[in-house]
Amino acid sequence: MNEIRLVSESRCFGGVQRTYEHDSASCACPMRFAVFLPGGADGVPALYWLSGLTCTEENFVVKAGAQRPAAELGIALIVPDTSPRGVDIPGQDEEIDVGSGAGFYVNATRAPWAAHYRMYDYVATELVDVVNANLPVDPGRKSICGHSMGGHGALLVGTRQAEQYRSVSAFSPICAASRSEWGRNALAQYLGDDENAWREYDVSEAIRRQPSAHTLLVDQGGNDPFLDQLRPGDLQAACEASGQPLRYTERPGYDHGYFFVSSFMERHIRYHAEALG
Amino acid sequence: MNEIRLVSESRCFGGVQRTYEHDSASCACPMRFAVFLPGGADGVPALYWLSGLTCTEENFVVKAGAQRPAAELGIALIVPDTSPRGVDIPGQDEEIDVGSGAGFYVNATRAPWAAHYRMYDYVATELVDVVNANLPVDPGRKSICGHSMGGHGALLVGTRQAEQYRSVSAFSPICAASRSEWGRNALAQYLGDDENAWREYDVSEAIRRQPSAHTLLVDQGGNDPFLDQLRPGDLQAACEASGQPLRYTERPGYDHGYFFVSSFMERHIRYHAEALG
Numbered sequence: 001m002n003e004i005r006l007v008s009e010s011r012c013f014g015g016v017q018r019t020y021e022h023d024s025a026s027c028a029c030p031m032r033f034a035v036f037l038p039g040g041a042d043g044v045p046a047l048y049w050l051s052g053l054t055c056t057e058e059n060f061v062v063k064a065g066a067q068r069p070a071a072e073l074g075i076a077l078i079v080p081d082t083s084p085r086g087v088d089i090p091g092q093d094e095e096i097d098v099g100s101g102a103g104f105y106v107n108a109t110r111a112p113w114a115a116h117y118r119m120y121d122y123v124a125t126e127l128v129d130v131v132n133a134n135l136p137v138d139p140g141r142k143s144i145c146g147h148s149m150g151g152h153g154a155l156l157v158g159t160r161q162a163e164q165y166r167s168v169s170a171f172s173p174i175c176a177a178s179r180s181e182w183g184r185n186a187l188a189q190y191l192g193d194d195e196n197a198w199r200e201y202d203v204s205e206a207i208r209r210q211p212s213a214h215t216l217l218v219d220q221g222g223n224d225p226f227l228d229q230l231r232p233g234d235l236q237a238a239c240e241a242s243g244q245p246l247r248y249t250e251r252p253g254y255d256h257g258y259f260f261v262s263s264f265m266e267r268h269i270r271y272h273a274e275a276l277g
Numbered sequence: 278m279n280e281i282r283l284v285s286e287s288r289c290f291g292g293v294q295r296t297y298e299h300d301s302a303s304c305a306c307p308m309r310f311a312v313f314l315p316g317g318a319d320g321v322p323a324l325y326w327l328s329g330l331t332c333t334e335e336n337f338v339v340k341a342g343a344q345r346p347a348a349e350l351g352i353a354l355i356v357p358d359t360s361p362r363g364v365d366i367p368g369q370d371e372e373i374d375v376g377s378g379a380g381f382y383v384n385a386t387r388a389p390w391a392a393h394y395r396m397y398d399y400v401a402t403e404l405v406d407v408v409n410a411n412l413p414v415d416p417g418r419k420s421i422c423g424h425s426m427g428g429h430g431a432l433l434v435g436t437r438q439a440e441q442y443r444s445v446s447a448f449s450p451i452c453a454a455s456r457s458e459w460g461r462n463a464l465a466q467y468l469g470d471d472e473n474a475w476r477e478y479d480v481s482e483a484i485r486r487q488p489s490a491h492t493l494l495v496d497q498g499g500n501d502p503f504l505d506q507l508r509p510g511d512l513q514a515a516c517e518a519s520g521q522p523l524r525y526t527e528r529p530g531y532d533h534g535y536f537f538v539s540s541f542m543e544r545h546i547r548y549h550a551e552a553l554g
Contacts, residue, residue: 010531010532010534010536010537011498011500011528011530011531011532011536011537011540012536012537012539012540013539013540014540017536062339062340062535063339063340065342065345065539067536067539067540068342068539068540068543221288223288251288253288254287254288255287255288257287258339259287259288259289259294259344260287260288260289262289262290262342262344262345263288263289263290263291263344263345266345
C-alpha cells in the first residue's frame with residue numbers, strides 16, 4: 001500500500017532531489033511528491049512544504065533555494081502536489097481556485113469532489129505514513145511550512161494536529177479561507193453551502209478555537225497584490241485573542257512570488273532546524 | 278536606440294529582480310533580458326550569464342539561486358535570452374538545437390538566419406552598451422559565465438574578447454561546438470557548409486589559437502547524460518596545448534540540470550567577485 005515509485009532523481013547540494021509517485025488511498029489516484037534528502041541522510045528530521053494555487057510538487061524545489069540550507073542543517077524536505085491529478089471531474093481545470101492545483105488542503109464532502117479531493121487527510125496522515133515507511137527520516141521529528149494556499153494548509157494542519165509538528169511557519173498564507181474570495185469559492189464547491197463546515201478549515205477560526213504552543217513564524221510581502229485574499233490581519237487578531245504565539249513580519253516592497261519566498265527561505269529553515277533539534 | 282522598457286519587477290534578497298525589453302539592432306527584433314541589482318546598487322560590477330538550449334532569460338533567475346550570493350557580494354546579474362523571438366523564420370521552432378532558444382552565440386551569415394540570429398554581437402557588444410547606458414553598473418568591471426550552450430558562449434566571448442572581462446566561468450559547457458552534434462547542426466544552418474567558418478565559434482579552437490590570461494573556472498557533472506555533446510576533454514586538451522589556465526572540476530554524481538548548477542553557483546559567484554574587486 002505504501003509502495004513508492006521513483007520518477008526522477010538529481011544530485012543536489014551533496015544530497016539528492018527526487019520525485020516519487022504512489023497510489024494514494026485518500027485521493028484515489030496516483031499522487032506525486034518531491035523529496036530532498038541531505039547527504040548521508042539517516043534518521044534526519046523532515047520539513048513538509050505545502051505549495052500554493054497552480055503549483056505542483058515541482059515549483060518549490062526548483063524556485064525556493066531551500067536545498068542549500070536544508071543540506072547544511074541536515075533536514076529532509078517533503079513537497080506534495082497541491083491536488084489530485086488525472087482524475088475525471090467536470091470543471092476541474094476551469095478555475096484557478098477550485099480543482100487541479102487548488103485542493104486547499106480540505107477533505108471534500110460534496111460530489112463530485114469528495115471522491116478524490118481529500119488533501120487534508122493526504123498531507124496530514126497518508127503522506128506522512130508513506131514517507132516514514134520509505135525514506136530515512138526520523139518519524140518523531142517533523143515540521144511544516146507553506147506558501148499562500150499552502151501557508152493556509154501548513155497553519156491549519158500544524159495547529160489542528162499541533163502535537164505532531166515541532167514547528168509551523170508560512171509565507172503569505174491565506175489566513176481566513178472562509179472570508180477569502182478564493183477560499184469561499186473552493187470551500188463552497190468542496191463542502192457545500194453550510195458555512196459552518198467551512199470554519200473547520202479556516203486558519204484564523206481554528207486558532208481562535210484551539211491555539212497551539214508553537215510560535216508561528218509568518219513572513220508577508222508588503223507589496224503583495226493579494227492582501228485582500230490573504231487577510232493577515234485576521235490571523236494577527238485570532239492569535240491575539242486566543243494567546244497563540246506569532247512572529248509576524250511584514251517585508252516592505254516584496255510581492256507574492258518565489259523571489260520573495262526565496263529571500264526569506266533560509267530564515268524559515270533555520271527556525272525549523274532549531275525546533276527539530 | 279538604447280532605450281529599455283520594464284516588463285516586470287520583484288524585490289529579491291534586498292535588491293530587485295527585473296525583466297526588460299528593448300529593440301535590438303543586432304537581432305532586428307525586441308529582445309528581453311533579466312537583471313538582478315543588489316540593494317543600494319550604484320556602480321556595481323556586472324556578471325553576465327548566458328543560458329543553455331531551450332532557455333529564456335527566465336530560467337536562470339528562477340532556478341539558479343544566484344541572487345543570494347550576488348546580493349551579499351554586491352554584484353549585478355545580467356541574463357539575456359538565448360535567441361531572437363517572434364521573428365518569422367521557417368523552421369525556427371522545430372529543432373531543439375537550431376532557432377528559438379538555440380542562438381548558439383554566433384553571428385549567422387546564411388539566410389534566412391542572418392537577418393536576426395546575431396547573438397554574438399548581441400551579447401558581446403549591444404547588450405553591454407544597453408546595460409551600461411541604463412543601469413547603475415560600473416562599465417569597467419564585468420565578468421561572464423554560462424551553462425551548456427551558454428557555457429560555450431561564455432568561454433567564447435570571454436576568451437575572444439578577453440581584455441573586456443575580469444573573469445570567465447562555465448557549467449557543463451559545450452566545449453567544441455564544431456565537433457558536437459548539437460553544434461554541428463546549428464553551425465551548418467547558421468554559417469553554411471564551410472567548416473572553417475565554424476571553427477571561429479568553437480571554444481577549444483579559439484583557446485588553441487589565442488589563450489587568455491584568465492584562469493577559466495569550469496564545473497562539470499560526472500553523471501551528465503550529454504558528455505558526448507559537451508566534450509570536456511577537448512577543452513582540457515586545448516588549454517593544456519595553449520597554456521590557457523583552467524580550473525576544471527568534475528562533480529561526481531551530478532547531472533546536467535539546474536540542481537547541479539545551483540549546487541555550485543555560490544562558488545562561481547565568489548570566484549567572479551574576487552576578480553571583480
